[in-house]
Amino acid sequence: MTDTSFPYRMRLGLPYNYSVHFTRNAFRPDNELLARTLRAAPGAPHRALAFLDSGLAEAQPGLSDRLAGYCQAHSGTVELAAPPVVLPGGEQAKEGWGVVQRVLSELAAAGLCRHSFVLCAGGGALLDAVGLATALFHRGMRLVRMPSTALAQDDAGVGVKNGINLDGTKNAVGTFAPPFAVINDLALLRTLRRELVLDGIAEALKVALVRDGEFFRMLEQNAEALARADRDVVDQAVQRCAWLHLHHIASGGDPFERGSARPLDFGHWAGHRLEQLSGGALRHGQGVAVGMALDACYACRTGYLAPDELERVLGTLRRCGLPTQHELLADPDPVLVGLRQFQEHLGGPLTVTLPHGIGAKVEVHEMDRDILRACARHLMEHEERL
Ligand SMILES: NC(=O)c1ccc[n+]([C@@H]2O[C@H](COP(=O)([O-])OP(=O)(O)OC[C@H]3O[C@@H](n4cnc5c(N)ncnc54)[C@H](O)[C@@H]3O)[C@@H](O)[C@H]2O)c1
Numbered sequence: 001m002t003d004t005s006f007p008y009r010m011r012l013g014l015p016y017n018y019s020v021h022f023t024r025n026a027f028r029p030d031n032e033l034l035a036r037t038l039r040a041a042p043g044a045p046h047r048a049l050a051f052l053d054s055g056l057a058e059a060q061p062g063l064s065d066r067l068a069g070y071c072q073a074h075s076g077t078v079e080l081a082a083p084p085v086v087l088p089g090g091e092q093a094k095e096g097w098g099v100v101q102r103v104l105s106e107l108a109a110a111g112l113c114r115h116s117f118v119l120c121a122g123g124g125a126l127l128d129a130v131g132l133a134t135a136l137f138h139r140g141m142r143l144v145r146m147p148s149t150a151l152a153q154d155d156a157g158v159g160v161k162n163g164i165n166l167d168g169t170k171n172a173v174g175t176f177a178p179p180f181a182v183i184n185d186l187a188l189l190r191t192l193r194r195e196l197v198l199d200g201i202a203e204a205l206k207v208a209l210v211r212d213g214e215f216f217r218m219l220e221q222n223a224e225a226l227a228r229a230d231r232d233v234v235d236q237a238v239q240r241c242a243w244l245h246l247h248h249i250a251s252g253g254d255p256f257e258r259g260s261a262r263p264l265d266f267g268h269w270a271g272h273r274l275e276q277l278s279g280g281a282l283r284h285g286q287g288v289a290v291g292m293a294l295d296a297c298y299a300c301r302t303g304y305l306a307p308d309e310l311e312r313v314l315g316t317l318r319r320c321g322l323p324t325q326h327e328l329l330a331d332p333d334p335v336l337v338g339l340r341q342f343q344e345h346l347g348g349p350l351t352v353t354l355p356h357g358i359g360a361k362v363e364v365h366e367m368d369r370d371i372l373r374a375c376a377r378h379l380m381e382h383e384e385r386l
């Protein structure tokens with residue numbers, strides 16, 4: 001007889017597959033990548049709605065028409081349910097529920113079903129908000145992300161998370177929702193302001209320092225070219241950084257971050273807090289750069305990084321045009337609150353990743369506040385403001 005007793009041991013295993021591509025000029029009608037990607041789902045032509053970041057749309061005025069033209073040229077594959085919708089880009093996109101609600105209304109008005117596609121081209125902030133809306137509508141529909149900043153292509157846009165900020169807490173609400181696919185169009189980066197390119201480079205330095213010493217040396221040797229936002233070097237750095245992030249998510253054993261560790265979040269506990277304390281004046285990449293300087297200094301004082309290695313880290317950040325100090329470090333105690341916030345967000349015991357030599361990591365579960373204060377003082381005294 002069938003055992004119908006309780007408890008019933010549920011065991012659900014869901015494989016997630018998505019591919020991340022790099023291309024140039026994705027909306028040129030003869031570029032097959034996007035059409036081929038959409039055709040991977042059965043049932044073409046697929047209905048779709050497209051959302052564009054306002055900063056991107058302004059910097060690349062013909063983009064919306066090119067996207068619509070591409071869909072017309074591939075009408076056997078994709079049908080836009082309405083013209084592309086431009087939404088505010090930048091951090092405002094994910095402050096509260098506004099953009100999420102707007103996207104949900106557009107999806108409902110277009111009568112999209114769970115098998116329809118959402119295409120979103122934009123920076124990490126808009127991708128986060130549209131990703132949340134897409135995860136919620138019909139309990140989750142197909143999202144093709146087209147990240148348009150260096151940081152979105154090498155980090156924010158390639159992973160499995162989305163989110164919005166609520167009541168002053170960064171990423172307070174969000175879901176783990178892998179996309180259908182990610183298409184990184186390097187040509188989109190060409191209109192990015194230099195400082196925004198450098199935000200993506202900060203993430204590249206972060207992952208290189210704790211994962212890939214050879215990549216760090218490449219960045220170190222090309223620091224001046226990176227600071228000028230030289231296309232070739234930036235494109236190389238963005239691709240390698242994206243690969244390292246993807247490899248970590250795919251093979252790190254904890255894609256939905258159930259544990260307490262975030263092995264690639266070196267520099268982020270202080271980085272997030274500095275962003276928050278600066279009231280938005282510091283962008284994510286800048287906050288992370290200062291956070292890395294602080295934690296590298298700490299790693300040196302606690303024996304994980306040799307003094308000459310620390311000098312290479314700080315020197316490379318500086319030569320890349322990234323900040324290694326900030327006036328908020330003059331009063332370190334409010335910054336140190338970031339340790340508790342970081343722990344709360346991840347859950348469980350505090351776990352902070354530090355570099356262990358260049359290219360490897362160590363995880364520590366406590367940080368000595370006095371040493372951190374001394375590191376903050378050291379950076380204020382010895383590092384110059386950008
Ligand atoms: N979901 C994740 O896993 C994850 C990971 C890391 C970071 N993030 C989030 O990503 C956000 C930062 O994203 P970001 O660095 O891409 O910045 P952003 O999205 O804030 O965009 C920065 C600015 O660039 C403009 N812009 C976008 N593309 C452009 C282009 N091609 N040309 C000219 N201007 C353009 C935008 O309109 C905006 O004004 C943060 O909110 C961060 O929390 C998310």
Ligand SMILES: [Zn+2]
Pocket residue numbers: 155203268284288
């Ligand atoms: Zn980051």
